[in-house]
Amino acid sequence: MKILISTLFCLFFLTRAEVFSQEIQRPNIILIFADDLAYGDLGIYGAKGWATPHLDQLARDGARFTQFYVPHAVCTASRAALLTGTYANRLELFGAIDHTAKHGLNPEETTIAEMLKSNGYKTGMVGKWHLGHHPEFLPTRQGFDRYFGLPYSNDMWPNHPEVNGYYPPLPLIENETVLAYLEDQRELTSWYTQKSLEFIEDNQNQPFFLYLAHSMPHVPLYVSDKFKGRSEQGLYGDVMMEIDWSIGEIRKKLESLDLSENTLIIFTSDNGPWLSYGGHAGLQAGLREGKGTSWEGGIRVPAIFTWPGTIPAGVIQNQAAMTIDVLPTLANLSLSPLPTLPIDGRNIWPLIQGKPMEDKPYFAYYNKNELQALIYGKWKLVFPHTYRTIPQGTEMRNDGLPVKYTQIKLEKSELFDLSTDLGEQTDLSERFPEILQMMNEFAESARKDLGDALTGREGSGNRKAGRIQEN
Template sequence: MRFSHTIYLFTGIILSSLFSSCQNKEVESTETEIPSKPNIVLIFADDMGYGDLGVYGATQWETPNLDKMASDGVRFTQFYVPHAVCSASRAALLTGTYANRLEIFGALDHSAKHGLNPEETTIAEMLKANGYATGIVGKWHLGHQAPFLPTEQGFDSYYGLPYSNDMWPHHPEVKGYYPPLPLYENTAVIDTLDDQSMLTTNYTEKALEFIENSKDKPFFLYLAHSMTHVPLYVSDKFKGKSEHGLYGDVMMEVDWSVGQVRNKLDELGLAENTIVIFTSDNGPWLSYGGHAGLTGGLKEGKGTSWDGGIREPGIFVWPDHFPAGKVETQAAMTIDILPTLAEITGSKLPELPIDGRSILPMLEGKEMDPKPYFAYYNRNELQAVIFGNWKMVLPHSYRSIPEGTEMRNDGIPVKYHMLNLEKAELFDLSVDPNETKDLSASNPEIVAKLSQFADEARADMGDALTDSEGTGLRKHGRLEE
């Protein structure tokens, strides 16, 4: 097989001002003075709801370590992912770029012949070029073929699953399609899993091992937990501990893992010079009933562009740099993490344009001018525009659970049905986070402004809902037979 590196550059439209303010930065150093580079730990949960943490309102189980993170740092109340689905959300996180721009849609499985194009620059590649050790533990989901594995995308080491943990022979709805679930170490399959009860524990141990082995130089650890994605599994040490079912037990074990990582940083004297970030890839998979998380009252869940699908916990800790206990109400998105880390570490931004911006001023307690953020789903459908407290949801079809459906608690999902939003609706999220009151009729100037943002995004990245082509699209990497 041969690998095609075809790439398409683009001319930015809506982001021209952003690019002028986020120019590539060369690392500044002299022979006598090397700037201190903070370690970075990025913890990315799977299918965790906005309301799943105690500090975000959960009362059914305890999350003391994540709550402590929030008290030690900055907790966002309006932190978004641009895509409410696994692979797309991860591509956006790691590249600072909307995944639809990169031709990464949905959730790749074992049959995929494509992945994140190696011509794109990940956080790991950016930091590695600046002298960082880089490691990923957990779920990758950006291509399991050899050219797309993490070790080809800037990571020195990899331990984990190549895609979602439900893509295995025991899937409750798809029989005879998925092969055994492979566990990777670097580029080799070292095991196949029939039991995932030790997965969170094993991920945690590997994460601690990476920190220990990398303690003498700056490091970047991407800990991408497979939980709380179904099928839910938990170790014996947390089984039944929440007294609120398996999901609560799993949440408590993920919280324990966060505590173990932070304890290791303390033990090694690294905590003061380490940035720890916690968020998730999308909202809860509501059709799984008791095996799904909590939206905190937000509308809908995973697989939709309502806030229940795209608003996530967002916690950032860096002692003596980010204010402790700060509750940040300004809107931000996972695409902002890469440029923020670039600014903090003095790393060079990717050569290809990105969509995020540095939110370091927010993390330091300062106000920033709002910027438009976009939510995409399916194959490049522009479904929502967010601008500060305003959100406009565009006409589209979305999945929902029929009212009165009896939910299950056994790992078997109920069926969705499709609803059609016939016209754009406008919401003020500062007073209506549940998106219940359409204010479009009384705010025509806001509708016009967000509609202009949408039109610019369509011209740049396309939109399947309006048959817009887009001039700024790039290609994913693809194997050729």
């Protein structure tokens, strides 16, 4: 009987795979992840002061999400979640690790690159990694055939404006070799773009996965001479226009190689704007707070999915989704098996095509495993916690130096209807007790599974980060 059931299952899977492959050819995949790019930083999302024509066209040619999230409003955790389809706190990865870290993404976890490589894809990464700088944690040990970029954030170098003498020289790495230590970052976006084009050219005759993780517009801002002074806004706008140019160059390369209709491009960001940097930070577009918080300005990001001829043009998707959904969606499209260890995302291919799906709860964690917020459809519940904000009346700067945050304690849970209150100003918890109860039940399930430092809970489903073996 077991053999019969197994045989029927295999026949079902093969039949499904054959039908799917007849409907949709297995695509090349380009995943572009910007750093600290805000929800309002693209023209099609309302940007003023600079132009992003290539990104705007990318959105018009496919699907644009208006309620897309990262689960962690900070670098390392956000990247771990994207590449594994799993909340980073489940993986024991928090915050933004630096050159002193002895840990990184556990090699036992499955990245998008490993999943696709096992299914015949060529894999390459260009840009900021930030999941461990020791050799055993580098991209080449996590499923990528090639790597070119920085091991962590571009401000983790001797020129940091607030930390004197802490950071060593910033290494530019190819595969596992340090090519140089950067003293200037003006050509970084151009270098990333060129390496991306080379990867596409070299792998045009086979399925490929390119992960392009731009270091910009994270501070310190640098732009090449070809874009210096191009925007009305200033340096931040110049940087955004160069990122937009990079997307244009990639699309031009795909067209020249006749690959456009077999390539899925995804564009999103790792979190919202670093507001303390004033004119060197992005646009909140009416959202509350920014990077480093679980308010909408910290975790809501632009998201575009384009695949000409397969994803309908002009889709505007208003349902909530999250970066943890990218891996299972790509598994479905590439007919790849999901990781053996449990993940947290789901396949959102129907949403990308403009179709509805049942809402699911999404959780926002920050600091050392604090469950700070929960999103379910249009509803958001924010739990009591301490968060950073810029005091009212602070004179903002535009010279690359930050102003100081202050800490505020949210004393009680607050419930918001995001469909009418993007700025999270009106607490509806007393008006909708049944919604509050439902949201608290979702939160309790997360605390049991993932833990919650705010309520002193240990999660039963958490795993360990990778750690270097020290003598």
